[in-house]
Amino acid sequence: MKRTLLALAVLIFVSSCAHTPEWRLSWEENFDSPQIDTSVWSTISRGTAAWRDTQSSDARCYDWRDGKLVLRGIVNDDRTVDTAAYLTGGLWTKGKKAFHRGRIEIRARLQAARGAWPALWLMPYEEERYHWPEGGEIDIMERLNFDSVVYQTVHSHYTYTLGIQDPVSSSTAPIRPDDFNVYGVDMWPDSIVFHVNGVRNYAYPRIETDKPGQFPFDIPQYLIVDMQLRGPWVGPVDPEDLPVEMEIDWIRYYEWK
Structure with a gap:
């Protein structure tokens, strides 16, 4: 009898652990048209x-190649129009499309260059209500220079202003540096889960704490896809490495039933 009950308990445990959410594709962007869908995207x-x-609407920073969006970082050869030494392309869904409680996956290829800082990330859709860092920031992917890893991070009042790293707010994951990789994040009410090429990297959980602002992430977010150059974190640019590109093949947003 005890063996029967034990076997039944094991079966129930295994069945519950094997359960995975049923993802339903809710929206996708394939960049098949050689122009920006302005109902969803704006240039930054x-x-x-x-x-x-260095963000710019300069047409040289945007291209479409083989059904893929190309965002470039270039040397600015006419500083009478824009005084920035470098120009970069970026898109966001700010004020147009929000994402909440679901999975985002982005297939992208990142060229390397000194000072290159491509990023895929999320910010609060209602920015007038949630000022940084109180509303949080979810960095699906950031790459620096020639790194063979990417950074996946959350920022908040708890992690940034208070400087608390329990739980740890950032991790790195290996990539195929010269190839396309799929960068993803799952947004749950109790955690933010990051993955690369379908492999879970790490999760940032909601915890019980008397410190404010630990998990502000369960709110609608807008998506940012941008090529960046230079900065205190990534360092200076080598103009001999430019132009540098980030190619976006597709973006998919799933919701669970």
């Missing part, structure tokens, strides 16, 4: 933040 305007101080 230049700003003062380190990640944004």
